[in-house]
Amino acid sequence: xxxxxxxxxxxxxxxxHDRGAKVIATALRDAGMEVIYTGLRQTPEMVVNAxxxxxxxxxxxxxxxxxHMTVFAKVIALMKExxxxxxxxxxxxxxxxxxxxxxxxxxxxxxxxxxTPTAEITGYIKTWVKQNRNF
Numbered sequence: 001x002x003x004x005x006x007x008x009x010x011x012x013x014x015x016x017h018d019r020g021a022k023v024i025a026t027a028l029r030d031a032g033m034e035v036i037y038t039g040l041r042q043t044p045e046m047v048v049n050a051x052x053x054x055x056x057x058x059x060x061x062x063x064x065x066x067x068h069m070t071v072f073a074k075v076i077a078l079m080k081e082x083x084x085x086x087x088x089x090x091x092x093x094x095x096x097x098x099x100x101x102x103x104x105x106x107x108x109x110x111x112x113x114x115x116t117p118t119a120e121i122t123g124y125i126k127t128w129v130k131q132n133r134n135f
Contacts, residue, residue: 003034005129008056010038010047012075015065020093020114024060027118028125044074048082057129061091068095069103076107088128092116 009025011018018040025035036054038047051059059079063071068091076089092112095103100111110124 005033005058005126006036006054006056007033007058007060007125008036008038008047008051008054009060009062010042010050011040011062012042012044012047012071013063013065013067014041015063015067016040017064018062020064021060021062024062024092024118024121028060028122031118031122031126033122033125044071044078047075048078048084051079051087052082052084056087057133058088058090058125060125061089063091063093063095066094068093069099072103072108073106080107086132088125088132090121090125090128092121 007028009021011021025037028035036056038050047059061071061075079087079089088109090109095111103111109128112121
């Protein structure tokens with residue numbers, strides 16, 4: 001029997017609003033995934049190290065502070081440095097569409113705006129993991 005999909009949910013930087021991240025964490029859990037919630041004020045290094053230690057299949061970052069370009073760029077660079085090519089980096093929050101496109105080009109997965117149905121997010125993660133991990 002295979003293990004459940006593991007998703008690390010994180011808030012990086014000084015962004016202190018975690019209600020959305022908690023809603024997503026609950027939705028992922030309800031969809032049968034194992035969720036590791038790191039809490040507020042994480043650094044990119046803390047997030048990537050936790051994902052490695054937890055053998056996460058995906059990292060989801062909630063970004064509402066406007067620092068998304070810096071945060072996602074740093075996390076994806078650390079993931080590449082540590083050979084985490086088969087781990088999804090996804091997330092959401094207040095991220096302009098042009099910035100989403102730029103982040104996607106850098107290797108970040110699909111990003112979700114506020115109000116996205118949780119079923120769309122869970123479906124995306126499940127599909128990505130099945131296609132890119134040994135499940």
